[in-house]
Amino acid sequence: MIRGIYMFVVIGATGSVGRDVVKLLLEAGDKVAAVTRDPAAAALPAGAHVVYGDPSRPGSLTALPDRVEAVLLSPRAVGGAGRAAAELLSLAAARGARRVVVLSAATVEHPAGERRFAEEFRAVEQAARGSGLEWTFLRCADFAANALAWAPQIRATGVVRGAYGGAATSPIHQRDIAEVAVRALVDPGHAGRAYVLTGPRSLDQRDKVRLIGEAIGRDLSFQELAPEQVRRAMLAQGLPEDVPDRLLGSLADYAHNPGPTTDTVEQLLGRPALTFAAWAADNTAAFTAPARS
Ligand SMILES: NC(=O)c1ccc[n+]([C@@H]2O[C@H](COP(=O)([O-])OP(=O)(O)OC[C@H]3O[C@@H](n4cnc5c(N)ncnc54)[C@H](OP(=O)(O)O)[C@@H]3O)[C@@H](O)[C@H]2O)c1
Numbered sequence: 001m002i003r004g005i006y007m008f009v010v011i012g013a014t015g016s017v018g019r020d021v022v023k024l025l026l027e028a029g030d031k032v033a034a035v036t037r038d039p040a041a042a043a044l045p046a047g048a049h050v051v052y053g054d055p056s057r058p059g060s061l062t063a064l065p066d067r068v069e070a071v072l073l074s075p076r077a078v079g080g081a082g083r084a085a086a087e088l089l090s091l092a093a094a095r096g097a098r099r100v101v102v103l104s105a106a107t108v109e110h111p112a113g114e115r116r117f118a119e120e121f122r123a124v125e126q127a128a129r130g131s132g133l134e135w136t137f138l139r140c141a142d143f144a145a146n147a148l149a150w151a152p153q154i155r156a157t158g159v160v161r162g163a164y165g166g167a168a169t170s171p172i173h174q175r176d177i178a179e180v181a182v183r184a185l186v187d188p189g190h191a192g193r194a195y196v197l198t199g200p201r202s203l204d205q206r207d208k209v210r211l212i213g214e215a216i217g218r219d220l221s222f223q224e225l226a227p228e229q230v231r232r233a234m235l236a237q238g239l240p241e242d243v244p245d246r247l248l249g250s251l252a253d254y255a256h257n258p259g260p261t262t263d264t265v266e267q268l269l270g271r272p273a274l275t276f277a278a279w280a281a282d283n284t285a286a287f288t289a290p291a292r293s
Contacts, residue, residue: 007065008185009033009092011055012074014042016145017103020178021072022048025185033065035077056081058088068092070099070185071133073124080120085127092133099134099191101184103177106141106196110260113250125194134191136184141198141259142250144171144279147208151286154212158220163227164251165205169259170198173274173282176265183268196262200273204258205251208276215280216287227252 008025012018013034025032026047033049036042044050053061056079071092078084089100104125107118121139128135150160177197184190203211206222213220225233231244265273280287 003186004029004031006067006069006096007031007033007049009035009051009064009068009071009097011035011072011088012077012103013044013048014038015074015077016143016174017177017181018072018074019044020175021181021185024178024182028182028186030186033068035061055079055088056084058084058091061088061091064091064095066095068095068097070101071097072181072185073100073102073128075103075105075121075124078124080124082123082127085124086130089127089131089133093131097133099136099185099188100128100131101136101138101181101190102128103181104137104139104194106139106198106260107250108137108139109194109196112253112257112259114245117246117249134188136190136192137194138177138180138184139194139196140177141172141196142169143177144173144199144276145283146171147212147280148283148286150209150212154209154216154220154287155289158213158218159223160205160209160220161223161225161230161233162205163225163230163248164255165222165224167251167254168202168204168207169254170200170202170261171208171276171279172197172199172265173276173279176269176273180265180268195264195268196260197265198260198262198273200261200263200266200275202258202261203276211277212280212287215277216284 010018033051034044035051037054039050055077104121108121209220209222227248234244
């Protein structure tokens, strides 16, 4: 591959990982097609070739470029559907794509939570296997960025109310996922590999709240609620039922069996995985900015 000629297509380009991948590829001098359903709001970096489309309806991606080298695929962006993923990869293959990197989840290999959610990731992985492209699966632990859901409570009260405070995982910084994704997009040496990517240390929810508190210089606490209370509060906020189902199902399992911890990020990047404390330090503004009225 001659870098700078072929295009990397990022599906889910405005997500926390996709955005970092776009930035890293551009910084390395690569060409990037960043797919979004809302180009006007996407605020993608200058230099990205912004492509309108809804990845769950691949026919909507009418301006996909020629000379595609590889595709980063976000299962959420394709609506968790194997069929849309397969269709999209076939479009990319017709434009020359050789590789696909799937942002999958650790639950595929280390089951936690309701099976149907792991099945969505499996379906997208299966579509990648069947696409004829070389594939790499990044089976990620929970993103550190999920803790942003606590930001309004932290700003307003300094207390995080939730269920299963003892549920432990090794949350991963999205920059680590993005760096691994770029390597797998650019280097064919990762073909046929499924990597379980995690942060460096197992932390329960109370640990995470405490580490955010240390980053912003404020005493924060975790208040244990019954799972049913959390579910009701989420539904009252207008969230679809899938959200508490997904969250509470996996937390219940992680309260009994902590999620996996691997050193795969360090092996692949040649430096330790970023800590949750580092993620919190990178994101203090979210936890300290005045709440919007
Ligand atoms: N969060 C975790 O703990 C975790 C763990 C393991 C794996 N994953 C997976 O990692 C992938 C990347 O996650 P991420 O947080 O970087 O990105 P994300 O927020 O899940 O989504 C990336 C982008 O996809 C686009 N999109 C298109 N259709 C969508 C739809 N129906 N619903 C939501 N977004 C849609 C949105 O971009 P536009 O609005 O610009 O179109 C969105 O910004 C996801 O597939 C996720 O399932 C997440």
